[in-house]
Amino acid sequence: MMFFLFLIFLIFCSFGVISSRNPIHSILFLVCVFILSSALLFCLEIEFLGLSFILIYVGAIAILFLFVVMMLDLKINDKLFNRLQYDLVTYFLIFFFFLELALPLSSLSSFTSSLQYSNFDWINWPLQIETFTNIQAVGQVLYSYYFILFLLAGFILFVSIIGSLMLTLTLNKTGEMRS
């Protein structure tokens, strides 16, 4: 019940993101989308992921968005022709996206069973005798079966950090680095 309530609000807010004229308003709608999606995760009893959603997306990324958009001097372009032009393209894309989603969803049972299929066929013996908290469960899977993906994600973040550092550094003629 709560799940579907949040879902309806979520869809409403995500329409708000693309339809509001003021960029600050659309970022605030985006923040609402993040919070509501973490509320969905709470409904599914995945509290850890929900809270990390709030921490990372709302607490860091959306604030950076907000900073950048506030500092830019944006002219609000509100001509009717522009709106029609862009909105038509947007709704066209949305339609195709939903079509793509709907195709596998129509054969829902086979789709979910294909998701659940995995190469590792093991009995999780510790689970048979005791229960885990959210964080322990995530950690056990993350550091054992998906450790390569985890390492790769870390490397990608590292490369992006180095890249942004290199963009902000300016080199002197002597090759001396100066921040």
Place this chain on the structure above:
Amino acid sequence: MFFSLILILKIFLIIIPLLLSVAYFTLAERKIMASIQRRRGPNVIGYLGLLQPLADGLKLFIKETILPTSANILIFLLAPLLTFFLSLMGWVVIPFGENLVVANVNIGLLYLFAISSLSVYGIILSGWSSNSKYAFLGSLRSASQMVSYEVSIGFIVISVVLCCGSFNLSEIIFSQSKVWYCLPLFPMFLIFFVSALAETNRHPFDLPEAEAELVSGYNVEYSAMGFALFFLGEYANMLLMSSLTTILFFGGWLPILNIIPFNFIPGFVCFGGKICIFVILFCWIRAALPRYRYDQLMSLGWKTFLPVSIGWLFFSSSILICFNFLPF
């Protein structure tokens, strides 16, 4: 029906004492600063000025709310409400004594973190929506200050969590029954407390209070209740940070020594006393120290606290692994 009634009662049992303690926090601050500067402080209203906070609240309540003409009214009104409610929301997971907590959740520390990262929005939105350059720049200043000190607080919290093996605040306190974490993690305690000062926009990092040189901060355009809500939110956040320091480093409700005369003190009294020490420290620092410049503040956060806390995280985790002290 009965269950929801009890829940509402619980919520009021937290909120009303919290608001009262915020009110008397302001009085305590004025009194302590006055006695440091050899003045009397407020002493006219009520016995020894004890009704002063109520009079201040009444004054702010009956003042006129001024809405700037070019402000974004909805967000302008929303921002102080957001700050106030978020500062109340954090108290749900704080354990006041053994089993004396509204929601004993597994990830209480992460919850507190998420709440405190949300409370930046109140500040940013208030600055932007008042449509004034001073408020806007002030809000950017405060927001970036809070965000940057949150990072080092996060690393310190992780090093505490490594020592006790749980995000649950009650379990963090239980794990300190042998020794409080302020002894083994003493440098982290110092950094955490200074970061808490910066996180709550307090002295010596209180740039929003710098009226003379920076035209105050994000709340210049607010008057009456809007200002009062910001004020209450700020002081409730200060109390929350000092209770968090108590929980993480000073053993929460645990007595000072686990022997007979100290054992009889009830847990919540112990907890309150420890919070009071930090409250006095907050006021003392405000009276004693000069204000930091903004660039010094940022360089202290990013270039000193962050490397030290990351280094301490590696150090403590390697010590824990070396001696097989890991709690799980």
